[in-house]
Amino acid sequence: MKSQRVAFIIPAYNESSAIGDVILDLKKKASQKKIDFEIVVVDDGSKDDTARVAEKSGATVIRHILNTGSGGATATGLSYAQQNSFDLAITLDADGQHSSDDVVNGIDVANKSKTDLLIGSRLLDSQGMSRVKVLGNKGLSFITYVIFGINATDSQSGLRVFSRKALEQLRWKTSGFEFCSEMLWRAKQIGLKIDEYPIKAIYTDYSKSKGQNNWNAFNIIKSLVKRRVVEVFGE
Amino acid sequence: MKHLSFRRFIFKSAFWIVVFFGLLLAENLYDFLYKEGLTQTEPLSLFDVIQITGVIYVFYLVNRLYVKVDLLERRVQDLHQELSIRVSKK
Numbered sequence: 001m002k003s004q005r006v007a008f009i010i011p012a013y014n015e016s017s018a019i020g021d022v023i024l025d026l027k028k029k030a031s032q033k034k035i036d037f038e039i040v041v042v043d044d045g046s047k048d049d050t051a052r053v054a055e056k057s058g059a060t061v062i063r064h065i066l067n068t069g070s071g072g073a074t075a076t077g078l079s080y081a082q083q084n085s086f087d088l089a090i091t092l093d094a095d096g097q098h099s100s101d102d103v104v105n106g107i108d109v110a111n112k113s114k115t116d117l118l119i120g121s122r123l124l125d126s127q128g129m130s131r132v133k134v135l136g137n138k139g140l141s142f143i144t145y146v147i148f149g150i151n152a153t154d155s156q157s158g159l160r161v162f163s164r165k166a167l168e169q170l171r172w173k174t175s176g177f178e179f180c181s182e183m184l185w186r187a188k189q190i191g192l193k194i195d196e197y198p199i200k201a202i203y204t205d206y207s208k209s210k211g212q213n214n215w216n217a218f219n220i221i222k223s224l225v226k227r228r229v230v231e232v233f234g235e
Numbered sequence: 236m237k238h239l240s241f242r243r244f245i246f247k248s249a250f251w252i253v254v255f256f257g258l259l260l261a262e263n264l265y266d267f268l269y270k271e272g273l274t275q276t277e278p279l280s281l282f283d284v285i286q287i288t289g290v291i292y293v294f295y296l297v298n299r300l301y302v303k304v305d306l307l308e309r310r311v312q313d314l315h316q317e318l319s320i321r322v323s324k325k
Binding site: 042060061062063064065066068072075076079080083173175230 | 301302305309312315316317318319320322323
């Protein structure tokens with residue numbers, strides 16, 4: 001039986017201090033499970049050595065000429081996976097927030113449940129997350145529900161597993177952090193099966209300084225509402 | 236995409252039908268509201284109607300422009316994405 005080819009997509013911006021460890025740990029876990037994989041780092045116009053460190057650690061690196069945002073970098077990585085005929089693609093954060101065990105376990109969960117878009121939810125078991133982060137993420141998940149009608153406990157999670165069908169059909173239009181919510185909406189529009197599985201959130205001082213803060217939520221909400229209105233009145 | 240286009244067709248058709256009947260029956264509606272005491276505003280002059288129509292049309296044009304700019308932005312993003320992948324493959 002032909003083994004499943006898996007692409008691990010890591011969008012990264014100025015992550016030279018963490019990306020090496022993330023790649024090496026993931027390589028070790030994936031090799032232990034005898035997965036046919038490729039790690040793809042999308043360097044989103046970093047000003048530091050992210051690309052060089054990622055290449056040295058053994059990842060395939062795609063360099064963005066311009067910084068486009070998390071959504072743009074994720075789209076590039078998934079496009080690469082689709083063009084190279086991977087069976088599954090998994091996105092994860094470059095700051096070490098996701099455990100490699102959870103990333104690799106997502107493959108089994110996605111295969112068993114035959115899900116097209118599987119989200120690793122930090123809120124199904126929120127141990128390790130600060131109350132502020134829990135509140136912020138629950139708030140954005142609620143906003144995602146109000147604007148798009150999607151019921152997800154952790155709409156902002158960066159750990160997602162995409163089936164071949166999702167790689168071929170799923171597209172979105174925003175390129176900042178708001179793409180997390182828009183992606184779910186687009187998946188629902190085209191009839192993809194969406195599900196969640198529990199993951200651990202690993203917060204270090206470094207990873208806490210990255211990612212979204214709760215004030216950024218206002219910009220995300222503004223962008224999502226604008227997108228929704230444009231869809232209603234536009235082409 | 237077909238599903239989206241059909242919904243958009245329905246929405247746009249409904250929108251323009253409402254606009255059409257709104258314009259067609261505006262005078263009758265005004266007479267009805269005035270007779271029932273639901274409005275006390277003076278009837279609009281021809282100049283007022285033209286002015287309001289012009290303002291609404293400007294909003295419509297702005298929306299169309301915004302949609303075109305949005306589409307252009309996405310095409311540039313797609314181009315950038317494809318270029319980045321091809322350059323990285325070399």
